[in-house]
Amino acid sequence: MSAQPKLKKVFDRPQCLKDVPYHYCPGCHHGVIHRLLAEQIDNFGLRGKTLGAASVGCSVLIYDYFDVDIVEAPHGRAAAVATGLKRARPDSFVFTYQGDGDLAAIGTAEIVHAANRGENITVVFVNNAVFGMTGGQMAPTTLEGQVTTTSPYGRSAAEAGLPIRVTEMLSTLEGTAYAARVAVDNIKNLKKAKAALKRAVTYQQKGWGFSFVEFLSSCPTNWKMTPEEANARVGKEMADYFPLGVYKDVRAN
Amino acid sequence: MARRVMIKGNEAIAMGAIEAGCRYYFGYPITPQNDIPEYMSAAMPKVGGAFVQAESEVAAINMLLGAAATGARVMTSSSSPGISLKQEGISYLAGSQIPGVIVNMSRSGPGLGGIHPSQGDYFQATRGGGHGDYRTLVLAPSTAQENYDLTMDAFDLADKYRNPVMVLGDALIGQIKEPVELKPYRKKPKPKDWALTGAEGREARLLKSLFLADGELTVHNWMLAKKYKRMQKEVRYEFYRAEDAKMMLVAFGSVGRILKTSVDILRDKGKKVGLLRPITLYPFPDKAIQEAAAKSKLLAVMELNTGQMVEDVKLAAECACPVEFYGRPPGSIPTPDELAKEAMKIWRKGGLK
Amino acid sequence: MSKVEVVSERCKGCGLCVLACPKKNLSLGDEYNAQGYAYVKFSSDGKCTGCSFCAELCPDMALRVYKQEKK
Numbered sequence: 001m002s003a004q005p006k007l008k009k010v011f012d013r014p015q016c017l018k019d020v021p022y023h024y025c026p027g028c029h030h031g032v033i034h035r036l037l038a039e040q041i042d043n044f045g046l047r048g049k050t051l052g053a054a055s056v057g058c059s060v061l062i063y064d065y066f067d068v069d070i071v072e073a074p075h076g077r078a079a080a081v082a083t084g085l086k087r088a089r090p091d092s093f094v095f096t097y098q099g100d101g102d103l104a105a106i107g108t109a110e111i112v113h114a115a116n117r118g119e120n121i122t123v124v125f126v127n128n129a130v131f132g133m134t135g136g137q138m139a140p141t142t143l144e145g146q147v148t149t150t151s152p153y154g155r156s157a158a159e160a161g162l163p164i165r166v167t168e169m170l171s172t173l174e175g176t177a178y179a180a181r182v183a184v185d186n187i188k189n190l191k192k193a194k195a196a197l198k199r200a201v202t203y204q205q206k207g208w209g210f211s212f213v214e215f216l217s218s219c220p221t222n223w224k225m226t227p228e229e230a231n232a233r234v235g236k237e238m239a240d241y242f243p244l245g246v247y248k249d250v251r252a253n
Numbered sequence: 254m255a256r257r258v259m260i261k262g263n264e265a266i267a268m269g270a271i272e273a274g275c276r277y278y279f280g281y282p283i284t285p286q287n288d289i290p291e292y293m294s295a296a297m298p299k300v301g302g303a304f305v306q307a308e309s310e311v312a313a314i315n316m317l318l319g320a321a322a323t324g325a326r327v328m329t330s331s332s333s334p335g336i337s338l339k340q341e342g343i344s345y346l347a348g349s350q351i352p353g354v355i356v357n358m359s360r361s362g363p364g365l366g367g368i369h370p371s372q373g374d375y376f377q378a379t380r381g382g383g384h385g386d387y388r389t390l391v392l393a394p395s396t397a398q399e400n401y402d403l404t405m406d407a408f409d410l411a412d413k414y415r416n417p418v419m420v421l422g423d424a425l426i427g428q429i430k431e432p433v434e435l436k437p438y439r440k441k442p443k444p445k446d447w448a449l450t451g452a453e454g455r456e457a458r459l460l461k462s463l464f465l466a467d468g469e470l471t472v473h474n475w476m477l478a479k480k481y482k483r484m485q486k487e488v489r490y491e492f493y494r495a496e497d498a499k500m501m502l503v504a505f506g507s508v509g510r511i512l513k514t515s516v517d518i519l520r521d522k523g524k525k526v527g528l529l530r531p532i533t534l535y536p537f538p539d540k541a542i543q544e545a546a547a548k549s550k551l552l553a554v555m556e557l558n559t560g561q562m563v564e565d566v567k568l569a570a571e572c573a574c575p576v577e578f579y580g581r582p583p584g585s586i587p588t589p590d591e592l593a594k595e596a597m598k599i600w601r602k603g604g605l606k
Numbered sequence: 607m608s609k610v611e612v613v614s615e616r617c618k619g620c621g622l623c624v625l626a627c628p629k630k631n632l633s634l635g636d637e638y639n640a641q642g643y644a645y646v647k648f649s650s651d652g653k654c655t656g657c658s659f660c661a662e663l664c665p666d667m668a669l670r671v672y673k674q675e676k677k
């Protein structure tokens with residue numbers, strides 16, 4: 001053994017994420033998803049021109065973590081708020097970060113119409129199949145049979161319908177330019193998630209229109225599972241009903 | 254020399270807004286204010302701004318919130334049911350201290366009601382309207398000229414206090430066609446050191462209304478309360494033939510306008526009747542009411558509703574003189590003669606000679 | 607030798623990095639941090655490749671990875 005081998009730091013936190021602990025529960029995917037978005041903001045050098053619309057859900061405190069300009073939208077309205085941000089400052093990078101209650105329940109109209117107008121914004125949609133923040137009630141994305149605090153006998157298709165597949169739905173709109181569903185439950189999926197986010201940001205940077213990335217995400221706390229079990233559920237039950245993949249990429253060659 | 258034009262009240266609002274630097278407009282159609290979005294849809298692209306026909310009033314107010322967060326001057330307009338839908342957004346604007354101008358060319362309610370002029374939204378406008386302990390500045394024009402002037406002022410006030418400002422009119426104020434002097438806007442708006450413009454070379458900025466840490470929200474609410482107190486100095490009103498009035502009529506907006514003619518009719522008959530017309534409904538002209546109560550024998554409040562502003566007049570008059578009320582639910586526009594007759598009923602009932 | 611540093615105060619003991627490591631270099635320990643979580647321990651016996659899978663999947667950015675540079 002001769003000289004000490006040279007070590008190079010190959011993984012560190014993105015610069016536009018503040019060095020503070022998250023308030024998220026152990027194993028919650030919100031943390032990874034934040035980081036992936038922050039990496040792209042760094043990657044494209046966008047920190048100085050980013051405007052974020054925070055939503056109401058577990059991720060409402062996103063502004064405690066991202067070192068970029070942020071406005072808090074009322075529950076469900078982030079896509080409308082982002083429309084205003086982008087129209088007033090077309091050269092900014094504008095994103096929303098919304099949960100499934102926020103985007104697919106109370107904010108359905110806003111997301112559908114922002115997509116349909118082809119707003120040149122990037123939407124990060126975190127689908128954890130529950131209302132996390134308010135204590136685990138049923139969401140429009142809750143799986144059939146899934147027990148939540150407001151579907152104590154399991155979600156019934158007869159009474160509550162079946163879960164909404166938002167990425168598929170938005171992909172039918174002409175205004176949606178890019179739409180993908182990804183997960184961060186294993187390294188393979190995480191790499192695809194990175195690529196999807198990168199593509200989404202590219203879309204906005206090039207002015208190619210509305211870009212949308214849905215993350216299947218875990219909520220160990222409200223699913224009443226260990227982080228490992230919840231992580232596994234994302235890849236199995238969730239991905240079974242919500243297939244991963246790129247649904248729309250209008251500029252793909 | 255300012256240009257004089259014959260325009261509708263609604264157009265005067267749109268033109269005043271653009272003159273004051275409004276470059277973004279978001280709205281959803283509803284009668285009787287459609288001239289405003291129609292005008293803005295044509296004008297915004299020409300002045301380098303943007304017009305978006307939103308999917309709802311809820312979306313429109315939140316688009317306003319986003320655009321205004323960047324420091325731009327932004328307006329939305331609607332009429333009563335649509336204004337109800339905007340209330341959550343207005344509350345967020347107040348809580349996050351984001352300025353914006355909201356026009357309510359109110360119609361009659363409750364519910365779908367009708368499109369007649371009405372003053373049924375007085376409570377909603379002056380009490381905050383949405384959830385939480387907040388206030389919006391409320392301006393009540395009564396002519397097309399005032400629509401133009403007050404809309405310009407609304408933008409200045411919104412910026413000055415970082416607060417939503419409402420312009421409250423009704424079908425009459427919006428539809429009436431009158432000559433308007435298009436005064437140029439000469440002020441130079443101050444830079445906004447809170448606006449979201451991207452954090453290049455500076456610390457990131459945040460606009461929010463959520464305060465979770467112990468005691469934070471109390472501090473925030475006290476700060477807002479102090480601001481609302483400072484706003485009191487923006488109070489505006491008009492006295493009309495009030496000098497020696499034994500009976501002072503009190504009315505705002507369309508009724509205030511009609512009553513000027515009623516006062517003339519009554520004065521011609523030798524009755525000493527005057528008019529006090531609040532122009533700001535929040536802040537409410539308490540002192541002017543007190544002044545009127547001190548020098549006349551009777552205050553007579555008239556509204557196109559069954560009694561809303563009269564409560565504020567009574568509070569302000571503090572029993573210094575009797576406060577009578579004539580209210581009229583929506584359905585038709587009262588004529589000056591009709592209101593003069595109603596005024597005379599109150600006059601006689603009050604034993605005035 | 608590549609290595610991983612655990613920022614023990616940030617670790618929430620979720621175990622997702624344990625699942626992620628192809629070399630089984632990480633395991634949940636029995637020492638608790640100030641947040642009350644039993645944080646993860648790294649011990650590699652030279653097997654760590656510096657692939658960063660663990661850190662990429664850590665929700666709380668509690669891992670720093672140092673890779674041995676090729677000569």
Ligand SMILES: Cc1ncc(C[n+]2csc(CCOP(=O)(O)OP(=O)(O)O)c2C)c(N)n1
Nearest residue numbers: 056057058075099100101102130131132133
């Ligand atoms: C108008 C309104 N209705 C209801 C709520 C309460 N609320 C807060 S967050 C939330 C749901 C959040 O769920 P989701 O968007 O899925 O985010 P998660 O917490 O799961 O990440 C609800 C219903 C609110 N804040 N505002």
Ligand code: SF4
Nearest residue numbers: 024025028058132219
């Ligand atoms: S409740 Fe669920 S979504 Fe919210 S932080 Fe905890 S695990 Fe994450």
Ligand code: SF4
Nearest residue numbers: 627654655657658660
């Ligand atoms: S860097 Fe790779 S090999 Fe090393 S501990 Fe992490 S996952 Fe295991």
Ligand code: SF4
Nearest residue numbers: 617618620621623664
């Ligand atoms: S993934 Fe992160 S938080 Fe979870 S146990 Fe590993 S180091 Fe700790």
Ligand SMILES: [Mg+2]
Nearest residue numbers: 099100130132
């Ligand atoms: Mg959710």
